[in-house]
Amino acid sequence: MWKGAVSFGLVNVPVRMFAATESKDLKFRYLHRECKTPIQYTRTCPHCERPVEWAEIVRGYEYEPNRFVVLDEEDWKQVEKTRSHTIDIVDFVNLSDIDPVYYDKTYYLSPEPAGTKAYQLLQKAMRETSKCAIAKTVLRNSETLACVRIYGDVLVVETLFWPAEVRSTQELPTPEPIPDVSQQELDMAVMLVEQLAGPFQPEKYTDERRETLLAMIQQKLENKQVVAPAAAEPETNIVDLMQALQESIRRTSEAKGTPLAPTAAAALTESVKPKRTRRKRSS
Numbered sequence: 001m002w003k004g005a006v007s008f009g010l011v012n013v014p015v016r017m018f019a020a021t022e023s024k025d026l027k028f029r030y031l032h033r034e035c036k037t038p039i040q041y042t043r044t045c046p047h048c049e050r051p052v053e054w055a056e057i058v059r060g061y062e063y064e065p066n067r068f069v070v071l072d073e074e075d076w077k078q079v080e081k082t083r084s085h086t087i088d089i090v091d092f093v094n095l096s097d098i099d100p101v102y103y104d105k106t107y108y109l110s111p112e113p114a115g116t117k118a119y120q121l122l123q124k125a126m127r128e129t130s131k132c133a134i135a136k137t138v139l140r141n142s143e144t145l146a147c148v149r150i151y152g153d154v155l156v157v158e159t160l161f162w163p164a165e166v167r168s169t170q171e172l173p174t175p176e177p178i179p180d181v182s183q184q185e186l187d188m189a190v191m192l193v194e195q196l197a198g199p200f201q202p203e204k205y206t207d208e209r210r211e212t213l214l215a216m217i218q219q220k221l222e223n224k225q226v227v228a229p230a231a232a233e234p235e236t237n238i239v240d241l242m243q244a245l246q247e248s249i250r251r252t253s254e255a256k257g258t259p260l261a262p263t264a265a266a267a268l269t270e271s272v273k274p275k276r277t278r279r280k281r282s283s
Helices: 073-079 113-129 183-196 208-222 237-256 262-271
Strands: 002-008 011-019 059-064 067-071 086-094 103-111 131-139 142-151 154-160
Touching (some): 002 131, 011 113, 086 142, 113 131, 113 142
Antiparallel strands (some): 011 103
16 A cells, blocks of 8 residues: 655665555445435535535534634645655654554555565664664655554554544543542452453454354345345436426416417427337338
């Protein structure tokens, strides 16, 4: 998804970036219960009561309810940054200093053929010093804070939330007064923790909701409990158009108080009749 270099000091490490995780959540579409047709969502303006094209849309910041500051394309050009092709390391820190609350998304970094040695050099230096790197880059036109660390035998980039994006714990409601914990209760809790303690083995854990849904879907497939949208109605634009013209002429004539001439009425009637094709007589 990205090709560039990790830069620290005067050293550039050519790398390619790959998404390290993917959502396995099952996706469902909303269908109309009656005909099982997928529901469509359109961009509409409730004031103008009509669909709105992307070219007509601007972005506004709602600074108070129903009041906006509008930013046009020129404004956005001043803040959007060109997509970067470097991950610029600015600091090296202890991995334990970064609380997991800051982690957002994970990406693998794979070395380019020309940068294998520099890649190994950076990896070994970080392993030797037990450090990870704090870096900045630009992804999707936005400046991104990141952590470069070792994962197994590869380097990974963890995008980080900015400090302003992590909410303060002071916002949480705290019961007053805080109850005291007895030593006996603490000893029992520590004993329980020690009984459940063990190495982290991610393969032990499964998404039970997803597994149940997959089994349910598979059973319905085997029982042929499937549906398909109702067939679309054939287009009748030509007939509808002729009928609309006929009705429009009739209403206009009634509004003006001028009855249709017999020839005009006959012509309108004849225009909506289906035409027959003549067959050639056999000799």
